[in-house]
Amino acid sequence: MASQREIRRRIGSARNIKQITRAMQFVAASKLRRAQETTLASRPYRETLDEVIADLAAVLSGDDHPLLAERDFTQAHSRLIILITSDRGLAGALNTNTIRHAAREITEHPGDLKVVAVGRKGRDAMRRARVPIAAYFEGFGDRPTFADTLPIARLVSDDFVAGTYDRVDIVYSKFVSTLVQRPVVDQLLPVVPSADTAGIPGNQFLFEPNPGMFLRSLLPRYVATRLYQAVLESTASFFSSQMVAMKNATENAEELIEDLTLSYNKVRQANITREMVEIASGARAR
Amino acid sequence: MPLHLEIVTPERLAYEDDVDMVLVPGIEGELGILPHHTPLVSLLGVGELKIRKGGTEESFAIVGGFLQVRPDKVVVMAETADLASEIDLERAQEARREAERALESGYHEGADLASARAALQHALLRIRVAERRHREGPRRGG
16 A cells, blocks of 8 residues: 555645646636527627528529539549637547548548648548548637638639639537537538528528629638637637536546545544554563 | 718717718719618728718718618628727827838738828828817817
């Protein structure tokens, strides 16, 4: 059995760990709240944009804009996956799940494929798996802004228009609730117009300057908005996953402290008993 | 019947209220929207958006947006929308100097040049909107 001092040292370090994980849990909880607010605040823009795209799709066809054109997938095609993960870990199985989801998508649809990694964890995993990485963006920290996603959007739309890729997907972790984050694959390009929900047929709108030009200026923004949304969802997922992971870690530390305290007392008791026996036998021998 | 106006950016809902009239910087000149306007979707330039409501006027500096006029409401979508009275003039001046420095510092790649120009344009717009506001104050009467 370990010595008394050894056990006391281990109790001390378990206490330290508990303090740290507890602090991280609370920090994650407050950052989660903010991330959720940002995600909610970004929803009206996304919804109106979807509506307008649906209106435009009603009056235009794929011939009018390359970002809208569905390409022929029966022929050899190339695909880009944008993998959104976090830079840091300590968030339970979140990144592992997202990366595994991306890996499955890659193995199930073999072919010419590249990855744009957003976040260090995803980049490292793709590098290990020897998947070609077209570009890498460092994660955007605790408060991603719309402007952060613009460079990715520009890169991806330019490459798509140039014909480098026939299809672009985003793999990220969707925030369902504090306890549930689901990795998803969303098709980004070509654009899939949503059903027109506004109840006004698109062809009743007057488009200025004209639908084609309007779409051209709108689509890069649409791509940026979709990316922004995915980054926000991932951020919210990260903090909720981290909060739960740190809560578990705190509870484990508490359990460990309890167990260690028990064996510390046992050792202490055994030592006292041994000393008493020694004293008693020493006194008798005299 | 009042006109229901919403100004939306990717990051927040910047404005929502019933107004009398809205003037937007259309890509081919200023566009005035009154109630019962025909359904319209139009690109917006970089410029000032003015809201008239019960004799008062408010203005926003708008960048990179478009406008959707529907029978029930008018939605302005912009990358950024700053309320004139909330613009920090000093910070805008600083942004302007920075953008000018970036433009003067010689050689530029296409994308860098475009974004530096856009930043300068944005800074100048904010300054213009904020200064006009300071000079006139919130307009009353009418």
